[in-house]
Amino acid sequence: MTVNYNKNEMIPAPVVDPDSKAFWDAVQNQELVFQKCGDCGRLRHPPRPVCPKCRSLNIEWEPSSGKGTIYSKTIYRKSPHPGMKAPFTVVLVELDEGLKLISNMVDIKNDDIKIGMQVEVVFDNLTDDLNLPKFRKVD
């Protein structure tokens, strides 16, 4: 794990609203899904109520390939939250379907994470009711 959690402290769980609920429900079932316009088919993330291309309010949820590359990253040298131990790396993953997702990596040293690295999604089971989508290097 590149993020060591301090399990005695609260872990920063996502704040969920009706626009994003389906995304997080899927994550709890170990699935990564993205919003898809029910009319023109455009994929989008983060979840929003309207398609910016055709203004449709019809929403579908499409399973992600879960595969992508590291687009950017930063190493936190000091933790911004008592639930997470520094140093840890935050990554911005560009998925093969063209969407970007903020996440963390697992099973890799901070210094070994590079832009362009190929990755795939895994689910980090933090508590009984909290999974987070994380990424692992693909060889």
Place this chain on the structure above:
Amino acid sequence: MKSIKNKVAIVGIGLSGFSKDCKKTELRMACEAIKDALDDAGLTPRDIDGMIKQTDDSADEHAITSAMGMPNLTFYGETRWAGAPCGMVMQAATGVAAGACHTAVIYRAVNGGSGLRSTPSMRSSGQLSTADLLHWAFHSPFGLMTEQGAVAMLAERYMYEYDIKKDQFGPITVTCRQNGAKNPNSAYFKKPITMKDYKESKMVTDPLRALDCYEKFDAAAAFIVTTPERAKYLNHPPVMILGAAQGSVPETENMCGYYRDDVTGLPEMAVMGKRLFKMAGVKPKDIKFAQLDDAYTPLVPMQLEALGFCKKGKGVNFCGDGKKIKAGGRLPVNTAGGSLGEGHIHGMNHVIEAVHQIRGTATLQVKNAKIGLVATGAGGPAGGLILGR
């Protein structure tokens, strides 16, 4: 297109010092800055009929009218985030130009050094705004909880795309600190730094070092705008608003904007700049000085690109070793020090220094400073002004 060009003047400015613990309420700080701005202009609270505040400020407009004794306020509003200083001036100026008010005050007062202030904040209602919600849903669960981290990810990609080497952002913070070291109001007065200090500065969120990032302070600032006709009877020659604009585009967020094809392009700054230059009827080469958002060093070259001072990817070359952006250079930047070299009050001091330059009362006075630019809100909702005589 009708515009507000040459219809509104900045006639008063007030700026506190920069303290780590001023032991004053934000309301008191705001009142002091407003009082200073009124005195600077030669006006009284009775003269004020318009007011624009920053959404996050705890000192709201009604508390100000009560505390200051302003019986004639008939126009007020607000805007949010780092682009706000220029955006608030623009909104006040719009009110003046349209005749909704004749004399308006703009203010910010933040206990950033002593109080608990983090981004994003909750609105006074206790409800998360949709922009805040995006942060708490998709950023913070992964530890991306600070501006330093958010901007670091933009900077890392920027370095990757344009082959920018380690420490190449250093001359920006060194230049700001050298400017601020000559400014008696600066938190860093007589405290310049060198590239050696920069290289020894600790990493905060790679690739950002502590010296790439602003420090938090308790500070406040205020400006007064009015009509050119009224300005004639006041204390200072008017500083005319030649152009003013804000900028927000799809995927604009506070200090990031990751969900777009090119995360290093500051498109909200570009859309703001396009309108700004068109309104003022000038080009980047006409600008004699620029007060740019330097909350984080990488945002300075990105702004120079987005505003058309240089080509995409050439901002770091433009800044170079600091020669072009120093006082006396091709484009003197942040001549009072800015956020990195004077102190951080969210870009308000950038507007104040631009007014000083146009008036000819700056500590590091640029020769022939008859037209200058202010940009606030790089990496998020943007605001800009072009000021002149």
